[in-house]
Amino acid sequence: MSGESVRLARPLTRLATDAYETTTLYHDLRKPLARYLICLGLSADEAQDVVQDAFVSLHRHLAVGGSHGNIRSWLFRVAHNAARNQQKKYERRFSATLGAELDSIVHEATPEHVLLEKEKLQRLRGAVRLLTEPERECLLLRAGGLRYREISEVLGIAISTVGDTVERAIKKLAEKCDV
Amino acid sequence: MCDFSGRLIAWMDRELLEREREEIQRHLAGCPECREQLAAYEKASRAFDAYCEAVFTEETRHKALRWRSVAGFAAGIAATAAIAVLLTLPTTRTAPVQGVTPPEAMENAAARTTDPPRVPTQLDVAVEAAHTPAIQLKRAPRQYIATPLRTRTEKGVPRQRLPQVQIQTLTSFPIEPSIEIAIPGDAVFPPGAVPPGMSFTADLTISADGLPEQLGLRPRFAAFERTNQP
Numbered sequence: 075m076s077g078e079s080v081r082l083a084r085p086l087t088r089l090a091t092d093a094y095e096t097t098t099l100y101h102d103l104r105k106p107l108a109r110y111l112i113c114l115g116l117s118a119d120e121a122q123d124v125v126q127d128a129f130v131s132l133h134r135h136l137a138v139g140g141s142h143g144n145i146r147s148w149l150f151r152v153a154h155n156a157a158r159n160q161q162k163k164y165e166r167r168f169s170a171t172l173g174a175e176l177d178s179i180v181h182e183a184t185p186e187h188v189l190l191e192k193e194k195l196q197r198l199r200g201a202v203r204l205l206t207e208p209e210r211e212c213l214l215l216r217a218g219g220l221r222y223r224e225i226s227e228v229l230g231i232a233i234s235t236v237g238d239t240v241e242r243a244i245k246k247l248a249e250k251c252d253v
Numbered sequence: 254m255c256d257f258s259g260r261l262i263a264w265m266d267r268e269l270l271e272r273e274r275e276e277i278q279r280h281l282a283g284c285p286e287c288r289e290q291l292a293a294y295e296k297a298s299r300a301f302d303a304y305c306e307a308v309f310t311e312e313t314r315h316k317a318l319r320w321r322s323v324a325g326f327a328a329g330i331a332a333t334a335a336i337a338v339l340l341t342l343p344t345t346r347t348a349p350v351q352g353v354t355p356p357e358a359m360e361n362a363a364a365r366t367t368d369p370p371r372v373p374t375q376l377d378v379a380v381e382a383a384h385t386p387a388i389q390l391k392r393a394p395r396q397y398i399a400t401p402l403r404t405r406t407e408k409g410v411p412r413q414r415l416p417q418v419q420i421q422t423l424t425s426f427p428i429e430p431s432i433e434i435a436i437p438g439d440a441v442f443p444p445g446a447v448p449p450g451m452s453f454t455a456d457l458t459i460s461a462d463g464l465p466e467q468l469g470l471r472p473r474f475a476a477f478e479r480t481n482q483p
Contacts, residue, residue, distance in 0.1 A: 109309040118313045198304045217302045222268050241262045247297035 099145060100129050106218040107153050113214050114157050128152040147224035150215060154228050194251075201250035209243035212236055255284060261291050265298070 104125050111121035128149050136142065202210065208229070215225045222236040229236070257280045263269050264277045281287055 108313070109305055112309050112312045113305050121312075194300070195304070195307065198300055202301070202304065213301055214305060216266070217305045222263075222266065237263055237268065240266070241259070244262050244294050244297050244301075247301055248293040251293070251297050251300055 099132070099149070103146065103149060104129075107149060110150065110214050110218050111153060111157050113217075114211075116157055116160065120160065124153050124156045127156065144224065144227065147220065147227040150218070150220065150224070150228045154211075197250055198247075201247050204246055204250070205243055208239050209246070212239045213243050213247075216240060255280075255287060257281075257284070257287055258290055261287060262294055265291060265294055 107125045107128065108118075108121045111124055112118060116124065131152055132145065132149055134140075135148070141148075205213070208231075211229060212225055215228055220228070222233050222240070225236045225240075226233045231239075257277055260269065260273065260277060264274060267274075269277065281291065
């Protein structure tokens, strides 16, 4: 009898389904989450830690029967709040990191690229700096594929506010990109 | 500027109701000014996305973002899965009085946690004899120790030995961790269906892409094994 595998009883199979769900989500969302955090100014290591923690929290959340509704914004909210806790750190770094990074991207591009990309990225950098923090956050979440409703859940603001903020931000960027 | 220009971005993001969406669609067909504006918004939007991607790529390129991914995350799953199994077991015994922790159990648990890690290429989550309705969890870094609470007994009556629960994760994670969870048979099967003292080991393999690949139960005699423990 020992050594033979038999079919699992219900509780474990249910858990396996949850684990499957979580790992699939992990596969799909770890990059958008990490990108969001890094664009907020976290380092790659910090972002990775936050993402890991967010997914472990999610698994606990599901394991104790937490809501399966809108997990994407749940994850972004957990990650966002973790980043908020390091706000001092990331506020300080935000402008510095972006500047330094963009310069090195520009340096390593091909010569033809340099002229085009450098100009474009410089303009963008200037434009992104002009955005307010909520505008930046809304655009970053939007770039992560979140709907306005999800963004409103992550940031804890009204959907109409998200719409207005995104509009203002895009208009600012469009103006700067057009110059 | 026409009346529609304020809704172009929402339209672009597909955030409008169908009726409004169609209205704007029709308007765009006949308004070059709005089309031009929309093109500028789309360009700005794409530029911002590219900018995010550039920042992400740059930050992660040198660090070679090593997702502890499968391994690290699987460890999290393993721990929570094991705990959840315990908590979802049917409880047939009367609930023990809270707050009484047997000293020898704590000693035993402490002694085990100092055991040298076994094969480092294996993630071990061992849960022994889980059939207990009240479990006390103590959290230590990357280690979970659960000690079942003991029923208070009358003076002079020997205390009934309740099983201990221990979940242990190693800090270095393999690519394909194997998780071991032991569950007493009568927690899974109807009473009397399995001989007393028998438990089952559930094998759960998580593949490299993070998906559980294999699930199986292996029966074993927990009572026999337990006597082998010092």
